[in-house]
Amino acid sequence: MNGDLENSTPLQSMQRIALLGSHLTSTRNKPSHKMAETKSDIHLYTAQTPNGIKVSMLLEELGLPYKVTAIEISKNTQKEPWFLDINPNGRIPALTDTLPDGSPVRLFESGSIMQYLVDRYDTEHKLSYPRGTAEYYEVNSWLFWQMGGLGPMQGQANHFARYAPEKIQYGIDRYQNETRRLYRVMDTQLSKSTSGYLVGDRLTIADIACWGWVAAGSWAGIRMDGLDHLNAWLDKVLTHPGCEKGRHVPSRHTMLDNRNKTEEELDKAAQKTRAWVQQGMKEDAKK
Amino acid sequence: MATKLNPLKPIRVWLTPPGPNPWKVVFLFEELGLNYEIKSFSFADVKKKPFTDVNPNGRVPAIEDPNTGLTLWESGAIYQYIVELYDTDKRLTHEALNDRHLCNQWLHFQMSGQGPYFGQAGWFQHLHPEKIPSAIERYTAEIKRVLGVLDGALAAAKPAAGDGARWLVGGKMTFADMAFVPWDFRLAEVLLQSWDEVWEGLPHARAWHERMVELPSWKRSMEHRARLMDEQGLQWNGVPKGIETFTEYEEKIARGEQ
Numbered sequence: 406m407n408g409d410l411e412n413s414t415p416l417q418s419m420q421r422i423a424l425l426g427s428h429l430t431s432t433r434n435k436p437s438h439k440m441a442e443t444k445s446d447i448h449l450y451t452a453q454t455p456n457g458i459k460v461s462m463l464l465e466e467l468g469l470p471y472k473v474t475a476i477e478i479s480k481n482t483q484k485e486p487w488f489l490d491i492n493p494n495g496r497i498p499a500l501t502d503t504l505p506d507g508s509p510v511r512l513f514e515s516g517s518i519m520q521y522l523v524d525r526y527d528t529e530h531k532l533s534y535p536r537g538t539a540e541y542y543e544v545n546s547w548l549f550w551q552m553g554g555l556g557p558m559q560g561q562a563n564h565f566a567r568y569a570p571e572k573i574q575y576g577i578d579r580y581q582n583e584t585r586r587l588y589r590v591m592d593t594q595l596s597k598s599t600s601g602y603l604v605g606d607r608l609t610i611a612d613i614a615c616w617g618w619v620a621a622g623s624w625a626g627i628r629m630d631g632l633d634h635l636n637a638w639l640d641k642v643l644t645h646p647g648c649e650k651g652r653h654v655p656s657r658h659t660m661l662d663n664r665n666k667t668e669e670e671l672d673k674a675a676q677k678t679r680a681w682v683q684q685g686m687k688e689d690a691k692k
Numbered sequence: 693m694a695t696k697l698n699p700l701k702p703i704r705v706w707l708t709p710p711g712p713n714p715w716k717v718v719f720l721f722e723e724l725g726l727n728y729e730i731k732s733f734s735f736a737d738v739k740k741k742p743f744t745d746v747n748p749n750g751r752v753p754a755i756e757d758p759n760t761g762l763t764l765w766e767s768g769a770i771y772q773y774i775v776e777l778y779d780t781d782k783r784l785t786h787e788a789l790n791d792r793h794l795c796n797q798w799l800h801f802q803m804s805g806q807g808p809y810f811g812q813a814g815w816f817q818h819l820h821p822e823k824i825p826s827a828i829e830r831y832t833a834e835i836k837r838v839l840g841v842l843d844g845a846l847a848a849a850k851p852a853a854g855d856g857a858r859w860l861v862g863g864k865m866t867f868a869d870m871a872f873v874p875w876d877f878r879l880a881e882v883l884l885q886s887w888d889e890v891w892e893g894l895p896h897a898r899a900w901h902e903r904m905v906e907l908p909s910w911k912r913s914m915e916h917r918a919r920l921m922d923e924q925g926l927q928w929n930g931v932p933k934g935i936e937t938f939t940e941y942e943e944k945i946a947r948g949e950q
């Protein structure tokens with residue numbers, strides 16, 4: 406068996422993973438999960454932000470019905486006790502659902518919400534790959550890359566470039582440079598892809614997770630030139646009707662308009678948000 | 693134990709010894725008793741070949757599993773892969789859909805909420821040559837907030853029958869709990885506080901963390917770290933041998949000598 410593996414082509418080893426995978430999933434796939442579940446009781450708590458629209462884009466792509474509650478971040482609705490019951494971390498998005506046996510599901514962290522949704526509802530693998538395939542795990546690499554890298558680093562770029570009470574050039578440079586580096590990593594990956602998507606032949610949750618962030622690159626002050634594959638990908642994702650529809654939840658997505666704005670215009674637009682971010686920081690510091 | 697699927701060939705983990713992230717994966721390998729091997733290299737080479745052929749993002753850890761032919765990076769993705777493939781008796785995870793996704797939820801929280809912010813605090817506290825108080829405050833406050841979220845979740849968890857231990861999901865230790873250990877282990881250093889100060893007002897999070905660092909698997913992981921740090925001429929905190937304090941190291945960095 407050892408020798409087999411050593412000489413196996415990538416395809417054979419993928420089949421091997423598939424085999425290992427099916428061995429492992431056989432007990433998990435209860436009969437009721439074989440068919441895509443179409444009944445749903447999904448309730449999404451969200452706002453017009455890069456993390457929020459990940460979930461609505463995915464839900465629309467999956468064609469699932471869902472209720473939406475818009476959270477007003479500027480009014481700190483996400484820190485109210487009823488919301489902290491759903492997400493003790495006090496951030497959007499959060500999602501609730503009901504299992505076939507009637508027990509409630511409450512999830513936060515956009516990445517885990519997306520994994521849950523495809524695991525349970527994308528049984529035909531429109532936007533995902535079967536558990537146990539190489540692509541299944543590669544999607545997760547890119548998903549966590551977005552969750553632990555792109556999101557937090559671009560979020561810090563936003564902070565220092567747009568919201569911080571004092572101008573700290575080092576902070577602006579540090580996070581804009583790192584975000585630009587991450588964009589280049591993504592651009593290189595896309596340049597090698599024959600489909601134009603991050604992993605394999607289809608749009609997946611890895612693409613959807615990154616889309617809202619890259620679309621907001623100009624807002625964070627990231628140069629978008631010289632990233633041809635990334636820019637093409639930005640448009641390509643929107644050719645999926647569900648992505649196009651889902652990005653406008655709970656209100657219109659306007660980030661792409663920033664691509665043509667001057668630094669001055671962007672700064673002016675940041676003033677409103679700056680107030681609540683700084684208020685939030687003051688409150689956190691008091692605790 | 694016998695039902696665990698142990699890979700025939702060792703899974704290779706690429707790591708640079710100082711930072712916390714690779715030890716998350718080693719901790720899991722040790723706890724599951726899996727067949728693995730460490731490929732240790734210098735932090736100066738993370739953004740260079742051959743490592744960038746393994747991980748185009750140039751960050752450790754990454755793994756190569758010769759048993760499946762898969763190369764994988766991002767510690768969160770590695771956790772999910774290892775647990776799905778090799779924790780066949782579900783010792784560190786749960787069978788039920790809901791609990792499984794709750795584990796994933798906390799893993800994502802660790803990856804996006806703990807790691808990046810603890811890392812930024814460490815940077816501004818120790819490695820950045822110029823002191824920027826507002827940046828240190830920003831990330832210190834975020835660390836305390838994240839620890840508060842964990843403490844609250846643990847306070848609400850039902851204590852396990854027997855030892856009364858509290859865990860994030862389903863009344864037993866899972867990979868979700870383990871993922872937090874490597875960064876929490878460095879808190880005194882990151883916050884420049886005593887151990888008691890670090891955990892002030894966070895009794896549940898403290899007990900949870902201290903229970904995990906007592907595990908032989910964590911102790912073995914840290915023994916490997918000590919050995920590999922030594923091999924590269926580094927002291928425990930990442931400062932090269934022969935330099936006594938962080939301040940001295942910081943001064944050297946500021947002068948451009950490191």
Ligand SMILES: N[C@@H](CCC(=O)N[C@@H](CS)C(=O)NCC(=O)O)C(=O)O
Pocket residue numbers: 454455456457478483495496497498513514515516552556685804805
């Ligand atoms: N890692 C989290 C990050 C969530 C996050 O940053 N949410 C922001 C909006 S994009 C938020 O709710 N901020 C409100 C606050 O910090 O008070 C996820 O992906 O779900």
Ligand SMILES: N[C@@H](CCC(=O)N[C@@H](CS)C(=O)NCC(=O)O)C(=O)O
Pocket residue numbers: 454455456552556557558559560561564682685686804
């Ligand atoms: N408390 C936050 C408020 C701003 C916020 O929530 N920003 C989100 C984006 S809308 C963020 O940076 N999220 C990081 C992530 O998604 O990892 C801060 O000070 O950065």
